[in-house]
Amino acid sequence: MLKLASWNVNGLRSCMGKGFMDFFTGGDWNAVCVQETKMQRSQAAFDFGGHVEHWNSAEKKGYSGTAIFSKEAPLAASYGLGNPEHDLEGRVITLEYPAFFLVTCYTPNSKAALERLPYRMVWDDAFREHLKKLDQVKPVVACGDLNVAHKEIDLKNPKTNTQSAGFTPEERAKMTLLLESGFADTFRVLHPDQAEAYTWWSYIGAARKRNTGWRIDYFLVSDRIKDKVLAASIHSDVYGSDHCPVSLELDL
Numbered sequence: 001m002l003k004l005a006s007w008n009v010n011g012l013r014s015c016m017g018k019g020f021m022d023f024f025t026g027g028d029w030n031a032v033c034v035q036e037t038k039m040q041r042s043q044a045a046f047d048f049g050g051h052v053e054h055w056n057s058a059e060k061k062g063y064s065g066t067a068i069f070s071k072e073a074p075l076a077a078s079y080g081l082g083n084p085e086h087d088l089e090g091r092v093i094t095l096e097y098p099a100f101f102l103v104t105c106y107t108p109n110s111k112a113a114l115e116r117l118p119y120r121m122v123w124d125d126a127f128r129e130h131l132k133k134l135d136q137v138k139p140v141v142a143c144g145d146l147n148v149a150h151k152e153i154d155l156k157n158p159k160t161n162t163q164s165a166g167f168t169p170e171e172r173a174k175m176t177l178l179l180e181s182g183f184a185d186t187f188r189v190l191h192p193d194q195a196e197a198y199t200w201w202s203y204i205g206a207a208r209k210r211n212t213g214w215r216i217d218y219f220l221v222s223d224r225i226k227d228k229v230l231a232a233s234i235h236s237d238v239y240g241s242d243h244c245p246v247s248l249e250l251d252l
Helices: 012-016 020-026 117-135 169-180 186-190 223-228
Strands: 002-008 031-035 052-056 066-070 076-079 092-096 101-106 140-145 183-185 217-222 229-234 246-250
Touching (some): 002 101, 002 140, 002 217, 031 101, 052 076, 052 092, 066 092, 066 101, 092 117, 101 117, 117 140, 140 246, 169 183, 183 186, 183 223, 186 217
Parallel strands (some): 002 031, 101 140
Antiparallel strands (some): 002 246, 031 066, 052 066, 092 101, 183 217, 229 246
16 A cells, blocks of 8 residues: 655745654655755755655745655656746656656645736646656656645635635636546545535634635546545644645555
């Protein structure tokens, strides 16, 4: 069985001081994927207990960034989407294993005034094409903060957020297109009707305490292995970031 976890830590150095290693060591994970590391590896002397480390840091210090810590070394690793337009912010890591590809992603936010929505549309297309290309070779497991609540069930207040970043019709349509391209949202595979299951809460207004949240962190898998999904969980009891971790268990 394969056990995978994903967490937008909103700054790994900060999260380290808020219980990150308790989650990291407590789950016996085959791999832990991290988004929004906000650091270069050289900026901190963390000990990940012999795990193989892969880092993709943004050129801009203290911004964005992804990492994967895995028990087993991959056959190959790549960073970004192969396009300089998308690859300066450290947003994607792809690891190849014998039976599957593991991809972690931190999707760009469209921003409060939606000033980055046009770029986000281009990004979503590029990321979808990346996953489709991988899927032609072997099954894909993709995870991360995709910065979109796909359906109304995936956020607390859908009616008042239709023009909010992460729930615009344009972003939701791109997520639909991604899933229709041969991928499954594992949480909804196992929990199709579960409401109030969120992964991100604003720091404003005690949103987490009131569970006024959004589900924007995902594990996706190629459709042909969705029957291998044993568990898809949201760890809302784990603190340390404005996001909580999500996890996946696969019979692979």
